[in-house]
Amino acid sequence: MKAKLLGLASALAILTATAGAHAETVLLSMKGPGAGNPFWAAVEAGAKEKAAELGVDLVVLAPPTESDVQAQIAQVEDQLVKNIDAMAIAPTDPNALGPIVDQAIAQGVGVVFVDTKGINDGVTFIGTNNEVGAALAADFICKNIDKGSDVAILQGIITQSTGKARADGAKKGLTDCGLNVVAEQPADWDTAKAQAAMENILTGNPGLKAVFASNDNMALGVVEALKSAGMLDQVMVVGFDANPNAAESILAGEMTASVAQNPMNMGRFGVENALKVKHGETIDAIIDTGTVLVTKDNAADYK
Amino acid sequence: MGSKALLLRYLDRFGIIIVVLLMIAVLTYLEPQYFLTFRNFSNILKQIAENAMLSLGMLLVILTAGIDLSVGSVLALAMMCLVMADIVGGWPWWIVVFIGPLVGIAAGLFNGFGLTLLRLPHPFIMTLGTLFAMRGLTNLISGGVPYSGLSDPVRFLGSAQIPLSFLGPGATLPVSAIVVAIAYIGISLFLRRAAVGRHIYAVGGNPNAARVSGINVDRVLLLVYALCGFFAGMGGLLTAGRTNSGFPLAGQGAELDAIAAVIIGGASFFGGRGTVLGVLGGVFIMGLLRNGLNLQNVSPFWQQLLIGFIIILAVWIDVLRRRAAVRT
Numbered sequence: 001m002k003a004k005l006l007g008l009a010s011a012l013a014i015l016t017a018t019a020g021a022h023a024e025t026v027l028l029s030m031k032g033p034g035a036g037n038p039f040w041a042a043v044e045a046g047a048k049e050k051a052a053e054l055g056v057d058l059v060v061l062a063p064p065t066e067s068d069v070q071a072q073i074a075q076v077e078d079q080l081v082k083n084i085d086a087m088a089i090a091p092t093d094p095n096a097l098g099p100i101v102d103q104a105i106a107q108g109v110g111v112v113f114v115d116t117k118g119i120n121d122g123v124t125f126i127g128t129n130n131e132v133g134a135a136l137a138a139d140f141i142c143k144n145i146d147k148g149s150d151v152a153i154l155q156g157i158i159t160q161s162t163g164k165a166r167a168d169g170a171k172k173g174l175t176d177c178g179l180n181v182v183a184e185q186p187a188d189w190d191t192a193k194a195q196a197a198m199e200n201i202l203t204g205n206p207g208l209k210a211v212f213a214s215n216d217n218m219a220l221g222v223v224e225a226l227k228s229a230g231m232l233d234q235v236m237v238v239g240f241d242a243n244p245n246a247a248e249s250i251l252a253g254e255m256t257a258s259v260a261q262n263p264m265n266m267g268r269f270g271v272e273n274a275l276k277v278k279h280g281e282t283i284d285a286i287i288d289t290g291t292v293l294v295t296k297d298n299a300a301d302y303k
Numbered sequence: 304m305g306s307k308a309l310l311l312r313y314l315d316r317f318g319i320i321i322v323v324l325l326m327i328a329v330l331t332y333l334e335p336q337y338f339l340t341f342r343n344f345s346n347i348l349k350q351i352a353e354n355a356m357l358s359l360g361m362l363l364v365i366l367t368a369g370i371d372l373s374v375g376s377v378l379a380l381a382m383m384c385l386v387m388a389d390i391v392g393g394w395p396w397w398i399v400v401f402i403g404p405l406v407g408i409a410a411g412l413f414n415g416f417g418l419t420l421l422r423l424p425h426p427f428i429m430t431l432g433t434l435f436a437m438r439g440l441t442n443l444i445s446g447g448v449p450y451s452g453l454s455d456p457v458r459f460l461g462s463a464q465i466p467l468s469f470l471g472p473g474a475t476l477p478v479s480a481i482v483v484a485i486a487y488i489g490i491s492l493f494l495r496r497a498a499v500g501r502h503i504y505a506v507g508g509n510p511n512a513a514r515v516s517g518i519n520v521d522r523v524l525l526l527v528y529a530l531c532g533f534f535a536g537m538g539g540l541l542t543a544g545r546t547n548s549g550f551p552l553a554g555q556g557a558e559l560d561a562i563a564a565v566i567i568g569g570a571s572f573f574g575g576r577g578t579v580l581g582v583l584g585g586v587f588i589m590g591l592l593r594n595g596l597n598l599q600n601v602s603p604f605w606q607q608l609l610i611g612f613i614i615i616l617a618v619w620i621d622v623l624r625r626r627a628a629v630r631t
C-alpha cells in the first residue's frame with residue numbers, strides 16, 4: 001500500500017514537473033468573479049477558449065467584490081511568486097494597481113490591460129472602442145429613418161472618457177449621414193434624469209424621429225417619457241450596453257436597438273496579446289474588442 | 304498547580320503559535336515549490352501589515368469590552384487626507400507622514416467622546432455612526448476620486464524593502480513589517496508594564512469594580528479609542544505607500560477582518576482577556592490562509608467561507624479550553 005502511494009506520488013510529481021516545463025502560464029485578473037456577473041463570465045470563457053487553443057495554462061482570479069482593491073493586489077503579488085509568464089488584468093483601481101503592474105513588468109511578465117485602462121505607460125489596452133460602437137448605433141438609425149429627420153442625443157457623464165466617446169461617435173455618425181441633431185443633453189447615465197430631459201426635448205421638438213441614449217438606463221428613461229407622451233410608435237430609441245432589461249425592452253417592441261460590448265473578445269485577445277508581449281512582439285497600443293448591434297433579431301441572446 | 308494545569312496554561316498562551324506552524328506545514332505540503340520561499344514570506348508580511356495595524360487597535364478596544372466598527376473608514380479618511388496633502392497640497396513630506404496618524408487619533412477621540420460624554424449605550428452605536436460618517440467625509444474631501452503618485456519619502460514606510468538577497472532571490476524585509484513589529488512590541492510592553500495598560504484589562508473585566516478601585520474609566524476609554532484611531536491612521540499611511548495612491552474605497556470591510564483576527568487570537572469579546580501575541584497569531588492565520596489559497600488559485604468565495612468557519616472553530620476551541628480549565 002505504502003509503495004503504491006509512493007509510486008503514485010512520484011508519478012504525479014513527474015507529471016506536474018513535465019507540465020510545468022512546457023506550458024506557459026497566463027494570469028487573467030478580473031475586477032469581479034465570473035460567478036454572478038455575466039460580463040466577467042464571458043471574459044473568462046473567452047480567455048479559457050484561447051488558452052486551450054494556444055496550449056497554455058490559464059489562472060483566473062478576481063476579488064470577491066469589485067471594490068476590494070487590496071485583495072486584487074495580493075492575488076497578483078502571490079501569482080508573481082509563481083513566475084507566471086503573462087497577465088491580462090482589469091484593474092479595480094488603475095492607480096492602486098499601478099505599482100504591482102510595474103513590478104510584474106520589471107519581472108519580465110507580459111502585461112496587457114483588458115476592459116479598463118491602467119495608468120502604466122506603454123501597456124496595451126484591450127477593450128471596447130466606444131466611439132466605434134456609438135457610430136454603429138448612428139448607422140442603424142440612419143438606415144431606418146428619412147434623411148433630414150430630427151434626432152436627439154442623450155449624453156452620459158461627459159467628463160468621463162466613455163461618456164465623451166459615445167456622444168462624439170453618435171454625433172459624427174448622425175450628422176454625416178444627413179440627419180438633423182436638434183438636441184444634445186447630458187443625463188448622467190441616469191434613468192430618471194433621462195426621462196426628464198426627454199420630456200423637455202419632446203416639448204420643443206414634436207417631430208423627433210429618433211434618440212440615441214449613451215447607455216441603456218437612459219434609453220429606458222426615454223421610453224417612459226415617450227410612453228407618457230403617447231409617441232413611442234413614432235420615435236426610435238437606441239441605447240448602449242445591451243443589458244438584460246434592455247434586451248427585454250427590445251423584444252417587447254419598446255426600445256429599438258442597443259449596442260453590445262464583446263467581453264468574450266476581451267478574454268481571447270487578452271490572453272493572446274499578453275503572450276505576444278512576453279515573446280517580445282510589438283502590438284498596438286489600443287486593441288478594439290468590437291461591438292455588436294442588438295435588435296429584435298438577436299436580443300434574445302442578451303436576456 | 305498540577306502538571307496538567309501548567310500544560311493548559313502554556314497551551315493557552317502559545318497554542319496559537321502551534322496553529323500558525325501547523326498551517327505553514329500544511330501550505331508547504333500543498334505548494335512545495337513556492338510557499339516556503341523568502342520571496343513569498345516577504346509578500347505575506349506586506350499583505351498583513353494593514354490588518355496587523357487595525358487588529359492591534361481593535362484588541363485594545365475589545366479588551367475594554369468595546370468594539371470599533373469605524374476603523375476601515377478611518378483608515379480611508381486618514382489615507383485620503385495625507386494623499387491629498389501630498390499630491391494636491393504639495394506639503395513637505397515630514398508633515399504629510401504625520402497627517403495619517405493624527406487624523407486617526409482625532410477620529411478615535413471623536414469616538415471616545417461620543418461614548419463617554421454622550422453616554423451612548425454601546426460603542427457599537429457610536430462607531431457604527433462614524434463608520435458611515437467617516438466614509439462620507441472621505442468621499443467628500445476626495446470627490447470620490449482616487450489620487451496617485453505620492454512622493455517617495457511618504458511612501459517609505461508602506462513600500463520600501465530592505466534587500467536580503469543573501470537569503471535567496473527576491474528575499475526582502477518590508478519596512479512595513481518593521482513598523483508592525485515595533486507597534487506590537489510597544490503595545491505588549493505597555494499592556495504589561497504601564498499602570499494604564501493594566502487598567503485597560505480591569506475596565507474590560509469589570510467596569511464597576513474598576514471605577515470603585517479609583518480607575519478613571521472614561522479616561523481609559525478615551526485613550527483606548529484614540530489609540531485604535533492612531534493605528535487605523537497608521538494603516539492608512541502604510542496602505543497609501545504600498546499602493547502609491549489614495550482611493551476612497553480603501554479599507555471597506557476591514558473592520559471585520561480586524562475583529563476576526565482578534566477573536567481568532569483568543570481575545571474575549573466580553574473584555575478583560577486577550578494578548579498581543581494572540582492577535583499577531585490571528586493576523587498571521589488569516590494572512591497565511593489567503594496567501595495559501597491564492598497560490599492554489601482558489602476562488603475568493605472559498606476564502607470567505609473558510610475564514611468564517613475558522614472564526615467559529617477558534618471560539619469553540621476557546622470555549623472547550625475554558626471548560627477544561629474550570630474542571631482542573
